[in-house]
Amino acid sequence: MSEETKSQSGEKRMAPGDKATGIKLVAPARANERSGEIRFVEMARERNPRLDVLVLNPPSPDGDLFLRDIARVGRRTRDGIIWPQTALAQIGAVVQEAGYSVDVIDAIGLGMTWEDFERYMWKHKPRYMIIHATAPTLTNDMRTTFVGKAVGTISMAIGTHVTPMTRETLETYPTLDVVVRGEPEMTIVDVIRTIDRQVATEHADETVPVGNADLTAPWRKLPFPDASYLTTRGRFLGVYPQVIARALRETLGIGFRDEHGEIKINPDRPFIENLDSLPLPLHHKLPWQKYKVPIVGGPYTFVLTSRGCPAGCRYCIKHVTYQSSVRHRSPEHVLQEMVMLKEMGMHHIHFEADLFTVKKEFVYDLCNTIIKEGLQLRWSCNSRVDFVDEEQLKLMHRAGCFLIAWGLESGSEAVLKRARKGTTVKRIQESIAASHRAGIKNWGYFIVGLPGETVETIQQTITLSKLLPLDIALFHIATPYPGTPFYYEAVENGWIDMNRWEDYDMYSHTVLNYPHLSSQDLEYWAKRAAREWSLRPEPIKTFLKGAANPDTLGQLWTIGINHLKWMSGGLGNSRRLSGSGD
Structure with missing residues (x-):
């Protein structure tokens, strides 16, 4: 601690360090004053320019890689994959176009530690985050709001978990100021503008100090702090909660606390009708050179083509995000972004959409535009087997499509029907074969444990996976995500077994627990399915062929080792199941 001293002339002077901390400690000047008395003086208001907005993919809780996208769900990855945070770069572009300074930080892509993040926050002191x-990372992610509160940052949370769990999130984490529900871009800009107007009207920024270093220390050693710790000093730092509450009374698409501290959820905001009105994402602010994926290599990134899907799959997170109405960008707008990425040095892109092939006219127009312009970029996409035909697949391959990720889910007609998948096993076989003939690689996603699943239907799925010409097959355990019809069915029937939201990590744990198929049974069968599919000649040949490429050798080696560890884990200790075929 610093203390004031007297100069030889008798005038008081401030010791070094007092100006930096903004806190003046006064020691007794006379013998009759109480020894050790300290008087705290109000901290000086921040004078240095602050970053307006930080858009953040938070650091990992334990250094492991997590796959996250604001229109998808989060999970730990055993594949060493890092998803490009294009959606965050899109938010950053919208905020920047609105006239604010912005930074986009993918802490997972950067390998940013929590110490790195805290140093960043104290350096830039963003007004909004x-x-x-x-x-699977909820408490970890909310720690960013605690650090943010220490430097006077107003925090907003987005994503597929906080949208359906708005009230629960705000009640559990008092340092979070706002939940932005659903499609986030325009709501975020509206929140910032509205609060800024309210602050200016009330002159609320003139009396509120920013920053207090000792607020960030406890979370390193103690459990996540509650509101009582932050209010022991009589108020929050930064903009007063009452000012935020008064500003956001009529703002659409958010959850927040009113002036009495009660959770309020406003009506949702309509979707953006014209996606071409969005500026191109700030790709250059992302660590795009680090983004890699099996078979593809790198670097690669996501390019949005549409939002929404008309299918009715009961387990799909689209019920929470962009729902059934489909909105497309124009082929010309998509091509503009592709050209920009090519000039940056990008070689591969993945067309990000709830369903890329949902509109045949768009696919034809985009592919013909790419071919006409002679743009040499390899690309992948996702699709359903009932939204393609052989002619379309051939055109896609000519335009640069080398890989399609298919949501196949199950080899059981009964399970597909109950999940409202809207397709059949026969159609799965026909479309994957047509894609293979067109020269496109196929990545099949299967789900173990959808409602109606039995040991026999799981075996049907394994059998189908081995019959299809797939280059990669992944077997996920069914997860009833909040906001989906599957979630409400699981809650009603008591199928969910969890202690905290972090249990929703589909690769290390499953929350699903049926009377006839326990969580341990489902984990066993997911691993067994992966083992039976991958330990065959064709998948091994595919792996070795990819490993011969220097660009993907290291990643494929890591993936292979991790998969072997995961597939073998627990298989020897699992109990025998009736009809298991062991």
């Missing part, structure tokens, strides 16, 4: 939060 947009956090991408997921269920």
Whole structure:
């Protein structure tokens, strides 16, 4: 601690360090004053320019890689994959176009530690912070709001978990100021503008100090702090909660606390009708050179083509995000972004959409435009087997499509029907074969444990996976994500077994627990399915062929080792199941 001293002339002078901390400690000048008395003086208001907005993919809780996207769900990855945070770069572009200074930080892509993040916050002191939060990392993600509160940052959370769990999130984490529900871009800009107007009207920024270093220390050693710790000094730092509450009374698409501290959820905001009105994402602010994926190599990134899907799959997170109405960008707008990425040095892109092939006219127009312009970029996409035909697949391959990720889910007609998948096993076989003939690689996603699943239907799925010409097959355990019809069915029937949201990490744990198929059974069968599919000649040949490429050798080696560890874990200790075929 510093203390005031007297100069030889008798005048008081401030010791070094007092100006930096903003806190003046007064020691007794006379013998009759109480020894050790300290008087705290109000901290000086921040004078240095502050960053307006930080858009953040928070640091990992334990250094492991997590796959996260604001229109998808989060999970730990055993594949060493890092998803490009294009959606955050899109938010950053919208905020920047609105006239604010902005930074986009993908802490997972950068390998940013919590210490790095705290140093960043104290250096830049962003006025607003947009956090991408997921269920498997929820408490970890909310720690960013605690650090933010210490430097006077107003925090907003976005994503597929906080949208359906708005009230629960705000009640549990008192340092979070706002939940932005659903499509985030225009709501975020509206929140910032509205609060800024209210602050200016009330002159609320003239009396509120910013920053207090000792607020960030406790979370390193103690459990996540509650509101009582932050209010022991009589108030929050930064903009007063009452000012935020008064500003956001009529703002659409958010959850927040009113002036009495009660949770309020405003009506949702309509979707953006014209996606071409969005500026191109700030790709250059992302660590795009680090984004890699099996078979593809890198660098690669996501390019949005549409939002929404008309299918009715009961387990899909689209019920929470962009729902059934489909909105497309124009092929010309998509091509503009592709050209920009090519000039940056990008070689591969993935067309990000709830369903890329949902509109055949768009696919034809985009592919013909790419071919006409002679743009040499390899690309992948996702699709359903009932939204393609052979002619379309051939055109896609000519335009640069080398890989399609298919949501296949199950080899059981009964399970597909109950999940409202809207397709059949026969159609799965026909479309994957047509894609293979067109020269496109196929990545099949299967789900173990959808409602109606039995040991026999799981075996049907394994059998189908081995019959299809797939280059990669992944077997996920069914997860009833909040806000989906599957979630409400699981809650009603008591199928969910969890202690905290972090249990929603589909690769290390499952929350699903049926009377006839326990969580341990489902984990066993997911691993067994992966083992039966991958330990065959064709998948091994695919792996070795990819490993011969220097660009993907290291990643494929890591993936192979991690998969072997995961597939073998628990298989020897699992109990025998009736009809298991062991």
